[in-house]
Amino acid sequence: MVLGLLFCDFPVLGQSQPSLIDRGPGLGSPRATEIDRTGRQDSAEQQLMGTINGTVVDRTGGTVAGAHVKLSRQSQSPSQDVMSDADGRFSFASVPAGPFQLTTSADGFATQNFSGELHPGENYSVPAIALAVATASTEVQVSLSPSEEAEAEIKDEEKQRVLGVVPNFYVTYNHAAVPLRPKQKFELAWKEIIDPLSFGVTAAVAGIEQGTNAFGGYGQGAQGYGKRYGASYADLVTSTFIGSAMLPSLLKQDPRYFYKGTGSVRSRILYALATSVICKGDNGHWQANYSGIAGSLAAGGISNLYYPEADRNGAALTFEKALIGIGSSAATNLLQEFVIRKLTPHAPNYTPAKP
Numbered sequence: 001m002v003l004g005l006l007f008c009d010f011p012v013l014g015q016s017q018p019s020l021i022d023r024g025p026g027l028g029s030p031r032a033t034e035i036d037r038t039g040r041q042d043s044a045e046q047q048l049m050g051t052i053n054g055t056v057v058d059r060t061g062g063t064v065a066g067a068h069v070k071l072s073r074q075s076q077s078p079s080q081d082v083m084s085d086a087d088g089r090f091s092f093a094s095v096p097a098g099p100f101q102l103t104t105s106a107d108g109f110a111t112q113n114f115s116g117e118l119h120p121g122e123n124y125s126v127p128a129i130a131l132a133v134a135t136a137s138t139e140v141q142v143s144l145s146p147s148e149e150a151e152a153e154i155k156d157e158e159k160q161r162v163l164g165v166v167p168n169f170y171v172t173y174n175h176a177a178v179p180l181r182p183k184q185k186f187e188l189a190w191k192e193i194i195d196p197l198s199f200g201v202t203a204a205v206a207g208i209e210q211g212t213n214a215f216g217g218y219g220q221g222a223q224g225y226g227k228r229y230g231a232s233y234a235d236l237v238t239s240t241f242i243g244s245a246m247l248p249s250l251l252k253q254d255p256r257y258f259y260k261g262t263g264s265v266r267s268r269i270l271y272a273l274a275t276s277v278i279c280k281g282d283n284g285h286w287q288a289n290y291s292g293i294a295g296s297l298a299a300g301g302i303s304n305l306y307y308p309e310a311d312r313n314g315a316a317l318t319f320e321k322a323l324i325g326i327g328s329s330a331a332t333n334l335l336q337e338f339v340i341r342k343l344t345p346h347a348p349n350y351t352p353a354k355p
Contacts, residue, residue, distance in 0.1 A: 050118045053091040054126030056084045056104055063088030064131055067106040074099050102126065110134045146178045153177055154184060157256075158191065159346040167195045170244065171257045171336050174350040179282035180256075182249035189245040193237050202233045217308020231306055238302050239325065243295020252282040253291045257336050272337040276330035296325035 056067040067084040071092050084090045095118055102114040109131035118124050144152065153174060160168040169192055180188070192198065206229035209215060218227040244255040258280055260271050279289040300321035304312045341347050 048097050048120045049094045050097060050120065050122040050124060051091060051093050052095055052100065052102075052116075052118060052124045052126060053089065054102075054129060056088045056090065056106070056129045056131065058109070059130055059132055064106050064109070067104055067109075067129075067131070069129075070103040071095070072101045072103065097122070102129070104129050104131065106131055108134055147181055147184075150178045150180050150184055154180070154188060156346075156348045157188070160344050161346070162340055162343050164345050165197065167192065167197055168336075168340060168344060170255060171259055171340070173259045173261070173341070173348055175258055175260070176350075177254075177256070177258070179252075179254055179284075180248075182245075185248050185255060186241075186245045188255075189240045192244070193240050198236060199233075202229060202236060205232045215308050215311050217310050231303070234306060235299060235303060235321075239295060239299040242298045243292050243325075247291035247295050247298075251291050253287070253289070254280045254282060255291060257333055259341065260337060261341070268337050269334065272333035273330050275333050276326050292329065293322065293326065296322035299325075 052071065054069075056064040056069065058064055063084075063086075065084055065086050065088060067088070067090075069082050069084060069090045071080040071082075073079075073096070077096070080092055080095075082090050082092065097118050097120045099115070099117045102116075103111060104114070105111040110133070112129055112131050114126060114129060116124060116126065153172060157169050157172060160171065162168050169188055206225055209228045209232070210220065210225045213220070215228060215231070218224045218231075247253070248255045257275060260268050262268075263271075275289075277289050277293065278286050279292065281287045297318055300318035303321065304318065
């Protein structure tokens with residue numbers, strides 16, 4: 001009875017029990033097949049990979065530490081970057097087979113490129129990459145000072161001669177010409193009055209006055225001609241120095257005519273006429289031509305000192321000469337704008353003024 005109870009209460013002792021350990025799928029199950037296939041694929045890919053290594057040196061053979069080495073391949077895979085170690089060595093692991101390019105750069109050295117082809121499973125040793133010292137490139141910008149630039153423009157103006165003969169110094173074809181320094185204004189005036197043609201024109205004017213008996217108080221003959229010549233040359237000197245050098249320096253005005261060259265014919269005519277009474281200041285702004293007008297008045301007043309007493313007429317002669325000077329300036333400006341440049345062989349070319 002007791003045995004019966006034991007057998008009834010503990011049936012498990014007489015029966016086999018299932019294992020609590022999951023031994024996984026069997027060898028022929030789908031999961032096992034998949035794992036086996038993945039393993040073999042990874043193993044095949046590993047066999048196709050290779051390594052690339054090398055050393056970065058300078059032209060003397062010394063190793064270059066900290067060089068940046070970039071590995072690029074023709075495929076779409078991203079590039080890889082490493083830095084050379086203290087011994088100049090670098091290495092790329094697990095590199096797919098195929099063509100590749102190495103770009104090596106370092107501070108103070110020129111960039112070096114190397115191309116090669118890695119075969120499956122190959123350990124590719126790149127020949128020593130010798131970096132050359134970078135060529136120093138220094139850009140030097142040389143610019144002229146305003147004074148030097150003005151001097152260069154004066155040199156151009158001194159070459160301006162109508163028909164290659166008549167001096168045409170007081171016109172600039174550079175609408176943005178820098179202002180002249182006082183010394184340069186006096187130098188330009190001096191070169192104007194000592195030009196050989198100035199003496200020739202003065203001689204011609206004196207001859208015409210002699211022939212028409214203008215300023216009869218001078219008389220005739222050689223003495224009369226000499227006085228007329230002296231008076232005519234004195235007019236040139238005083239008007240040029242006072243109106244083109246002294247007053248422009250004091251009033252900071254530019255004595256030159258600024259060629260326009262663009263725009264309608266009407267606008268150019270108005271511009272040429274206006275510049276007989278206005279001028280460009282050294283500050284670049286247009287203003288009343290006090291230098292030219294006052295210079296003509298001053299020259300006319302001084303001429304009363306050496307013209308015959310009968311021809312002086314005091315203030316009348318002074319204002320008459322000033323008005324003649326303004327009129328002749330307007331006529332000259334019209335010729336400058338439309339004719340003279342075409343007759344000037346060495347007229348420089350600058351960017352034209354805006355209409």
